[in-house]
Amino acid sequence: MKLYFFKKIIVKLLLPQKIFFLVIALLLIGTFFRFINLDQKVYWYDETITSLRIAGYRQTEVVQQIFDDKEISVQTLQKYQKVNPKTTLLATTYSLATEAPQHPPLYFLAAQFWTQWLGDSVTTMRSLSALISILIFPCLYWLCLELFGSSLTGWMAIALIAVSPFHVLYAQEAREYSLWTVTTLLSSTALLRAMRLKTKSSWRVYAVTIAAGLYSFTFSLFIVTGHSIYIITTEKFRLTKIVKASLFACFIGLLAFSPWILIIIIHLLAVGDISGWTAINLPLSSLIKEWFINFSSIFFDLNFRHNNVYLTLPILILEIYSIYFVCKKSPQKAWLFILTLVGVTAIALVLPDLLWGGRRSSVSRYFIPCYLGIHLSVAYLIATQITSTSFPQRKIWQIITAMLILCGILSCAISSQSVVWWNKYDSYDNPQVARTLNQANRPLLISDPGVSFGYVLSLSYLLAPEVKLQLFTEPSVTEISTDAQNIFLYRPSQKLRNQLETKYTVVPIKENQNFWRLER
Incomplete structure (x- = not known):
């Protein structure tokens, strides 16, 4: 009886019954795609380095041991991918700090706990990312409530991201990108909540989420920058209490991250060596093609890097129109937040490539904050249009929504049966x-x-x-x-x-x- 009453409240107060069951179905489908065939795709270069780090090895010492001109077996090589119960958190942290400081340790330490508890198989390694990716759903819904005050927009955002080919791909990868997605959503929500409540405790929560984001992935600095621009702009460039509180929260978050900043500075040469491949030039036409494919892959992905890129154009047109629609129809606090979330990261990646050359902006996973902003804008567009008073307009957007969801399901279904996909790069x-x-x-x-x-x-x-x-x-x-x-x-x-x-x-x-x- 209580369950029936609770369901009745949800159906009546939050969204129509048909949409409620649709979202639940898509959540189940999205969860299924995140956990199916976890061990099927190639365990590619970056993932093997994850295993190496959480096993406590440094790349230089392993190279010295196995590149010795002697014949070895596959089992000898695989030894360096196996977690030793005696490996300490300090060994993993030291390996990252000295050889890959651009990757903060939060995910890797969590993965070490995970593998020591459940084992170090490919399925186990990837299941941590898949499990973390489930947290995206409540975080995204909460952000939509804070940003738009609309539960329907929140449910639409969940429905779209549940079957997003891009997010499903990276939910099945033993890297930190699912965690970065979650911390980006959490820090964004915490900011909007703190601006609404204006309490010390809410600003403390925001400071903690900033630190968590930075320890998840260094590019969270772009998120903090975007948030700061958003706050200063909404406060009309005045030094208000909100601006002071937000700046102090940012300072506390950065202070918590300062030990790792120091490590990055000390080992700056290592960062340059490891990330030097991003400075390899790509022709402008190739960069533009990569941008098209990357931004369409969040809704439709049939491995277009090996197919016709022009199939991505309808998705790109929808995304651009959704940004325009949000800017025109939503309150300033909503459209400005989405613009800063998308714009700061995009500019930080694209501008250096255009000015000095390189391929930073061709790396799809670096654009995760941009993709989240686009998801928010498309969800708002759809939620607004499918409840329009105009019957023809409602029907048209219901058809567009159905096609968008089907594109996502089709993409995930095909990808789930494949051994390789574009995100495996040179291990393809x-x-x-x-x-x-x-x-x-x-x-x-x-x-x-x-x-x-x-x-x-x-x-x-x-x-x-x-x-x-x-x-x-x-x-x-x-x-x-x-x-x-x-x-x-x-x-x-x-x-x-x-x-x-x-x-x-x-x-x-x-x-x-x-x-x-x-x-x-």
């Missing part, structure tokens, strides 16, 4: 490489450190136990194993390849430019 060809190696008679795989370390780790997840590896110390090549009948070369440095070409004929394997066969 691993299944093909592993298939060739596993089918060969007495195969030997040769490589050297260079950029290959993470790629070799990723490939090892797909290799049969019979495959042997010989990893040379760059750039010297000593004796190659004589027991091998088929010798392959994988992602070598140019120096290693040049040396091998003096003794062998290097034959490229079709359809893969990073994989060769050596013939005596």
Whole structure:
């Protein structure tokens, strides 16, 4: 009886019954897609580095141990992906601080607890991100209530993000991006709540969410910047109590993050080395294509990097129109918040690429705050239009909403059955490489450190136990194993390849430019 009464209240006060059941169904579908086939897709380069960090190893020491010119087994390589119960939180933190300080430790420490409790299989590793991604739903609903004061907009936002191909993909990746999404929503909601309540406790909560966001991902600095611009603008550039309170909360949050800021400064050279690939130039036409694909993938994604990019145009038009609609129809506090959420991160990534070159803005996961802003604007547009007094307008937008949801479900369904997807980047060809190696008679795989370390780790997840590896110390090549009948070369440095070409004929394997066969 109580359950029936509670349901009746929800249906009548929050949203129509049909929409209520639709949202519940989409929540179940979205949750299903987040947890299905967690171990199916390639465990790619970045994820292997996650396992390395939470196991307490540093990349430099592992390279010294395994790249020693000696023949090793796949099991030897996999040893560095296994969590040791004796590994301490300090070892994981030290590994990050000295080699990858651009990745703060919050997710990695949580993952270490998780794997020591449940094991270190691929499914377990990714299940933490999937579980964290479920928290996106209540956080997004709460943000919509604070921003628009509309439960219908909140439910529509949940429905759209539940079957968002992008968010489902990163809910199944052993990296910190689901956590960053949650902390971004929490800090945004905490800010709006603090501005509404104007209490000390609410500003303390906001300060805590700032620190949590920064310890999740360094780009949360863009979120803090956007929030500051929003507060100052809404307060009409006056030093009001709200401005003072928000600045103090930001100061406390940044102060809590200051130890890691110091680590980043000390190891700035390491950050430059690791992130140097983002400075590689892309032609403007290629950048624009990546922007189109990235921003459409939050609603529709059929692996367009390998298909027709023009199919993304209807989604992009809808997103642009939703921003325009929000700016025209919603209160200032709503549209200004969305503009700062989207604009600051977009400018911070796009502008350096346009001025100095690089490919930072081609990396889809860096735009998560922008995607959240677009989700909010599209949800507001749909919630407003499907309740319009005009019958034809209502029907048109109901059809658009149905098509948008179907696009998301279709994208997630196809992706869930695939072994690779665009978010696996340079590990995309691993299944093909592993298939060739596993089918060969007495195969030997040769490589050297260079950029290959993470790629070799990723490939090892797909290799049969019979495959042997010989990893040379760059750039010297000593004796190659004589027991091998088929010798392959994988992602070598140019120096290693040049040396091998003096003794062998290097034959490229079709359809893969990073994989060769050596013939005596």
